[in-house]
Amino acid sequence: MENTEKMTEFIKKAGILVEALPYIQKISGKTIVIKYGGNAMVNEELKQSVMEDITLLKYIGAQPIVVHGGGPDITAALKTYNVESRFINGLRYTDADTMAVAQMVLVGKTNKAIVSSLNAKGGKAIGLCGIDGGIIQCRKKTTVVDGKEQELGYVGDVVSVDTHVLNLIADDQFIPVIAPIGTDAEGQSYNINADTAASAVAAALGAEKLMFLTDIEGVFDKDGHVIYEMSRAAADEMIENGTISGGMIPKVQGCLDAIESGVSHVHIIDGRVPHCLLLEIFTDTGIGTMITR
Secondary structure, three states: OHHHHHHHHHHHHHHHHHHHHHHHHHHOOOEEEEEEOHHHHOOHHHHHHHHHHHHHHHHOOOEEEEEEOOHHHHHHHHHHOOOOOOEEOOEEOEOHHHHHHHHHHHHHHHHHHHHHHHHHOOOOEEEEEOOHHHOEEEEEEEEEEOOEEEEEEEEEEEEEEOOHHHHHHHOOOOEEEEEOEEEOOOOOEEEOOHHHHHHHHHHHHOOOEEEEEEOOOOOEOOOOOEOOEEEHHHHHHHHHOOOOOOOHHHHHHHHHHHHHOOOOEEEEEEOOOOOHHHHHHOOOOOOOEEEEO
């Protein structure tokens, strides 16, 4: 009886693997840019499941590239160094002291922790930032407050992404992990919003998928249900009629910009769900919202 139960369980596992075959065939050799952030960077169990998902994607022939945030780590470090945090329109004002701490934390701490976690799962990750090889060139970003343009200090807008180094690494057996720090033409470092950096990298690479790990289930319709798949036109209409509102507007707009720049599919997925990447890629409905051209 025990052997029969075990065999039944093995057959179910085999069925799951066979079910995944068409999805594996679709993404084999394709670039998947993953913006890693939110609760999945804080909760240890979720962190481990994301590392397993990324490593598995590499082993089955996809080309995962990770772009990560690190806001909580930066905030904690700034407190340690008695540097005040200030936000303007949701973006951290970055003076010279804040920039020094942000670069130290994102590149030296957060980035290396992710690389180490991927390596522990059997992946071969390489930590980078936008400064390395001139990957991300940027210029000083400004924002508008009460109708007036206001500087944000050393916060960068992406001007260009040089994909040469990323392609060399990803085409081999390695997983690039990128901290969102870039430089301008004079070599000045800038802190870049991680969502913005991930979108720019995905667009430059012509990625098959750009996946945002967030702390929300996805985009909701007017009745409060998650929309599992939507077109660019439908997203534009939902912004116009107010169905998509508030803080979701810039996130969805970033997705639309990536689609416009050549990314095939953009996903907003719930990083609070274990193995969220695999569930989104290898199931029909997925667990978040996919926006397509």
